[in-house]
Amino acid sequence: xxxxxxxxxxxxxxxxxxxxxxxxxxxxxxxxxxxxxxxxxxxxxxxxxxxxxxxxxxxxxxxxxxxxxxxxxxxxxxxxxxxxxxxxxxxxxxxxxxxxxxxxxxxxxxxxxxxxxxxxxxxxxxxxxxxxxxxxxxxxxxxxxxxxxxxxxxxxxxxxxxxxxxxxxxxxxxxxxxxxxxxxxxxxxxxxxxxxxxxxxxxxxxxxxxxxxxxxxxxxxxxxxxxxxxxxxxxxxxxxxxxxxxxxxxxxxxxxxxxxxxxxxxxxxxxxxxxxxxxxxxxxxxxxxxxxxxxxxxxxxxxxxxxxxxxxxxxxxxxxxxxxxxxxxxxxxxxxxxxxxxxxxxxxxxxxxxxxxxxxx
Amino acid sequence: xxxxxxxxxxxxxxxxxxxxxxxxxxxxxxxxxxxxxxxxxxxxxxxxxxxxxxxxxxxxxxxxxxxxxxxxxxxxxxxxxxxxxxxxxxxxxxxxxxxxxxxxxxxxxxxxxxxxxxxxxxxxxxxxxxxxxxxxxxxxxxxxxxxxxxxxxxxxxxxxxxxxxxxxxxxxxxxxxxxxxxxxxxxxxxxxxxxxxxxxxxxxxxxxxxxxxxxxxxxxxxxxxxxxxxxxxxxxxxxxxxxxxxxxxxxxxxxxxxxxxxxxxxxxxxxxxxxxxxxxxxxxxxxxxxxxxxxxxxxxxxxxxxxxxxxxxxxxxxxxxxxxxxxxxxxxxxxxxxxxxxxxxxxxxxxxxxxxxxxxx
Numbered sequence: 078x079x080x081x082x083x084x085x086x087x088x089x090x091x092x093x094x095x096x097x098x099x100x101x102x103x104x105x106x107x108x109x110x111x112x113x114x115x116x117x118x119x120x121x122x123x124x125x126x127x128x129x130x131x132x133x134x135x136x137x138x139x140x141x142x143x144x145x146x147x148x149x150x151x152x153x154x155x156x157x158x159x160x161x162x163x164x165x166x167x168x169x170x171x172x173x174x175x176x177x178x179x180x181x182x183x184x185x186x187x188x189x190x191x192x193x194x195x196x197x198x199x200x201x202x203x204x205x206x207x208x209x210x211x212x213x214x215x216x217x218x219x220x221x222x223x224x225x226x227x228x229x230x231x232x233x234x235x236x237x238x239x240x241x242x243x244x245x246x247x248x249x250x251x252x253x254x255x256x257x258x259x260x261x262x263x264x265x266x267x268x269x270x271x272x273x274x275x276x277x278x279x280x281x282x283x284x285x286x287x288x289x290x291x292x293x294x295x296x297x298x299x300x301x302x303x304x305x306x307x308x309x310x311x312x313x314x315x316x317x318x319x320x321x322x323x324x325x326x327x328x329x330x331x332x333x334x335x336x337x338x339x340x341x342x343x344x345x346x347x348x349x350x351x352x353x354x355x356x357x358x359x360x361x362x363x364x365x366x367x368x369x370x371x372x373x374x375x376x377x378x379x380x381x382x383x384x385x386x387x388x389x390x391x392x393x394x395x396x397x398x399x400x401x402x403x404x405x406x407x408x409x410x411x412x413x414x415x416x417x418x419x420x421x422x423x424x425x426x427x428x429x430x431x432x433x434x435x436x437x438x
Numbered sequence: 439x440x441x442x443x444x445x446x447x448x449x450x451x452x453x454x455x456x457x458x459x460x461x462x463x464x465x466x467x468x469x470x471x472x473x474x475x476x477x478x479x480x481x482x483x484x485x486x487x488x489x490x491x492x493x494x495x496x497x498x499x500x501x502x503x504x505x506x507x508x509x510x511x512x513x514x515x516x517x518x519x520x521x522x523x524x525x526x527x528x529x530x531x532x533x534x535x536x537x538x539x540x541x542x543x544x545x546x547x548x549x550x551x552x553x554x555x556x557x558x559x560x561x562x563x564x565x566x567x568x569x570x571x572x573x574x575x576x577x578x579x580x581x582x583x584x585x586x587x588x589x590x591x592x593x594x595x596x597x598x599x600x601x602x603x604x605x606x607x608x609x610x611x612x613x614x615x616x617x618x619x620x621x622x623x624x625x626x627x628x629x630x631x632x633x634x635x636x637x638x639x640x641x642x643x644x645x646x647x648x649x650x651x652x653x654x655x656x657x658x659x660x661x662x663x664x665x666x667x668x669x670x671x672x673x674x675x676x677x678x679x680x681x682x683x684x685x686x687x688x689x690x691x692x693x694x695x696x697x698x699x700x701x702x703x704x705x706x707x708x709x710x711x712x713x714x715x716x717x718x719x720x721x722x723x724x725x726x727x728x729x730x731x732x733x734x735x736x737x738x739x740x741x742x743x744x745x746x747x748x749x750x751x752x753x754x755x756x757x758x759x760x761x762x763x764x765x766x767x768x769x770x771x772x773x774x775x776x777x778x779x780x781x782x783x784x785x786x787x788x789x790x791x792x793x794x795x796x797x798x799x
Contacts, residue, residue, distance in 0.1 A: 114645060115644075116629070116630050116632065116644040116645050117629065117630040118629045118630060118644075118741070118742075119644060137730050137731075138642060138644065138730060138731060139644065141641045141642075141770075142641045142642070142643045145641070157730070157731050157732070180548070182547060182548040182549040182552070183547055183548075183549045184547060185547060185548045186543060186544055186545060186546060186547055186548075187541070187543040187544075187546045187547075187548070187551055187562070187564070188543040188544045188564075190548055190551075191543070201548070203548070203549075246623075248620065248623055249621065251620065252617065252620035252621045255616065255617070255620050256613065256616070256617040256620070259609065259612065259613035259616050259617070260610065260613045262607075262609055262648060264630075264645070265627075265630060266626075268477070268478065268479045269477050269478040269479060269626060271477065280502045280503045280506070281499060281502075281503070282503045283476075283477040283479075283480060283499065283500065284475060284476075284477050284625070287623060369498050369499060369518070370498075370499060370518050371518070380479070381479075409502075
């Protein structure tokens, strides 16, 4: 990855926004610019000035590794449990004419805000959306990694569905899939996966419980992994034994809505128009009020990122975006259905990144 | 669990702090007062007024389940992706004389701070440390759950260590343990586990990589799970084949330091004095500067919580606290060693909650 190029783009943006420095702490952003993986319990701060200073602050325990592996040469450390870990920023800011600092409002806590204000009087400006826009279009290397993440999760989903039998518990199905993910060398899960069966599906209860799978239930399984920093995400709906005609209809409508939304994907179309394809089809079939969430979302270094595909999203799809399409229907007392796939927007239209069988079993 | 009693205690505290209401979002705190498990990707807001109003705001998709399962009867919902999800707070605050609101500065982001300030002009007061103090002493029910979490992670560690052989990859060892954890019905991992071998251990590199385990290396494995909301945490150091006398000595000193710190645990002792037992022993053996972190930490609904056992921690240990003891030594070019166990502080001293074999293999 050309991290230096990414930093150069950020500096250009900072000049445009009249921002003198950026202090970044969101782990996806830090990884985007540094390439460094940190344990989820650890954190780092990336400092970039519009004059081209690039400094990475890490916890003492990460320092040696970062010095060895990171392209950034100016690495500084803070004690692991120091409540005042931003002290090293003081020397970086000292004597510079810094009036406006870009930070991520969605990741800076009030605790950290106080620490930042202890080292600078500069105005804090929210640049999170600008950073998300950088990350929205994936380059070739990123797309290859995402494809691997998608293949791993697809394999895990197939293995889990192959293993279902009457009486198996929701969390046991989830465990089978997670084991495939970890043995394939993924870094971890991209979110807390959930198998939801019967009432748990239509309620819904978004975690895997010790409820046993029974015949005649619709079962949803939403799963994702992180591979080389990048997320994948897939949902399948399946069942044991025979279903009522209404359960079958819910599945058919959710699946058809998904397929129609996917085939509408092409560069130049508005995200909200993709959402509309799915939402209108579901409404036309009488389930409009049973579809309570978005049609899809971008994913990359984060599991939810731009573009969001919802009824009010005015982002125009472009080649290089990676999104999910996942309309769902949840009917009290009957069942729920959702089929979710990852889709790459291409110059000519789209490419499906997940291809595990979508039919009810 | 007596959630109502916990809320009553909070209201007493609010009166003492002259705080008129609390708006809580930290998931461990929300679970502590509500008992509700939420998917890690989801969040909720708990509102408590000093007059006794208790209201839980949840995402639309969690609403039906919370209405069914939660002891709190006033549950309100916000749209899943609504950027202004705190709007329902406005009606809760309307017409009330609310001047000071307690929040968790470590969990309220600047983004959320802006939303809170849109619904109220009240002063925001940090009550996170007070909430952590509530959670510091575990009751009998909590201790039973934590013991189960400890047993699961112990079983996973034993299985993983039994599976090691020359050439197995770090992440494969980790995957074996994670599979045990998930099949035992844990909710998930309490942190990103790491197997670190050879250079990765002393550097250290705090994640499991595709490096293969080799003879003559010290290998650290730090692992934890979440069971019924409560965290466990264990570390073992092991090796394949024979070690140098210095590697053996590093292990011996780290292990002995841990044992001495554990046997010093009793109610009434200062946390920093436990730290001192381990730190002094390691320093006395010439490895003082190779022990760069704390001796231990409390754990419960969060993996790191009060009390912290470090050289500046003036908390007095009390019966009902659950802590880890984990001094470590990391020597460049030689190896690293750390043995970590969970310990319950009892009326008469301490009880070890993790008992997997601690010897080098």
